[in-house]
Amino acid sequence: MAQQKAAGAGESHGAAGIDPVLLARKHKEKGFTAAYVPQIDAKDTALVMATREAFQKEGVMLSEAGYWENIMDTEAESRAYHRNRQLDSLYLAEEIGAVCSVNIFGSYCHGNGNSQHKALNFTDEAFEAAVEMARYFLDTVKPKTAFFTYEIFPFDITDSVENIERLIKAVDRKQFGVHLDLVNLINCPRAYFSSGDIAKECVRRFGDRIVSCHAKDIKMKEPSISVILEEVLMGQGNIDLKTFMRQIEGLSRPIPFMLEHLKTEAEYDSAAEYVRKTGKELGINL
Template sequence: MRLGAPVWYSSDDPEEMARAHVALGYGAAYCPDLSLDDLPRVRAVREAFEREGVAIAEVGAWRNMMAPGESERKRNLEYVCQRMALADEVGALCCVNISGSFNPEQWDGPHPENTSQQGFDLTVQNVRHVLDTVRPRRAKFALEMMPWGLPDSPDSFLALLRAVDRPAFAVHLDPVNLVHSPPRYFANGALIQECISKLGPWIVSAHGKDILLSNRLTTHLDEVRPGLGNLDYVTYIRGLDGLPADVPLMLEHLSSPEEYAEATAYVRSMAERAGVTFV
């Protein structure tokens, strides 16, 4: 199993960038800042990371595919297609996005229609559009689950997988995003096991963070650094390690190398407790 995180590069040389991950003990990486307008550099990065044995886990395509305005939605879908094509060219495991939101003020914000039949149908249409436009040869197009957007549960993701009906459609697992109530908070290990058992064959990448329930009314759930919350990392790591694919666990949303070092140390300690070794 592989662990990865953002890395602060001291050089833009592809070989040095790949080695920077190895030096920190990471077997997986986020895709560096690349563009399809510079294919020689894209290929140089792909080859350098392959030589160092570092898997490029994902290319982010963080745009609202459900934007309320038609012209904005079209532009966003074009961008997502470009990112999907980049993921395929650079040898990444996946291109990842969320389904989006009808919220006019925040691209990933809550809206009553996000989880409606309209939201479901538009998500199916958008995923098919990306995959049918790009026709990736290797990389998958994965959606990340969200607390107020589809997919918002293992079962809703299964429904999307069946409806989209494309072999290159995949699951990006981020259980913290599914912990949006006290029952789920306290039983998050069971939630993780449900995700693994129902979605395992489609999971291609996963995010590592943590969540903390505050002792304040009403319900306050905050994302925190791994080790400062209640996520059942032993169950999470064991579940990922038992998947048929070599699924990387990617740390995210921290602000400094020092924070990532602390998060990495904690996750490694949980892996040791789980009997799992990172490569």
């Protein structure tokens, strides 16, 4: 196991090369009740079923199958490839028993859509493309239990509570869900100082569609005359975690509350301890 990633290690969105029984057991040992879907081939039905059974046996929910590539790539061959892989991700989520498959909308560029940002990403054209893609993924795979979701992201049309609500109505599919990353809605000082109100607004507008969350923290650099927001360890930033947790706890379905973007297993352990401590103060059992 020395060269393999265990639960909570540096890969946020799954672990490769780990026996499903050992991986599920490690999650339970660490007190996690939800896990990212491991990075496995959806066509490997034996491994998919073994993973599903291993996590079910340990009572650990599989939260999300993530495909973090650019489904809006401006190069046609790459775009088609990534959209086909996104179909695989949704299929995997359905077959493995995960809550959802998640990706960001992407960017009108060739290559990495996570870090190349374009003005076109905020246009009506982008909104219509997001609607069309969501319908295509869902109508092709036809999942009965897994949801397709766009992770909220500050660099495209999923950057606001209002736009998410518009997308839900426009996509008009039962299995189109919301992946709520509260930190990704914090894109200005006004939002930075009102994250609890934003969490309440999300639940008020589309709480019944929230299926998974990312739990992290953010800090605004000071002193500074320009806005610089940086992710930090849980508890070192300004996210109103207590309000966020209260709002999610009040929803009708169990919602995975997933840590991400940390560098080491020790950091994941520290963040998990902070979230559990906060939950205990609120009477929430994680």
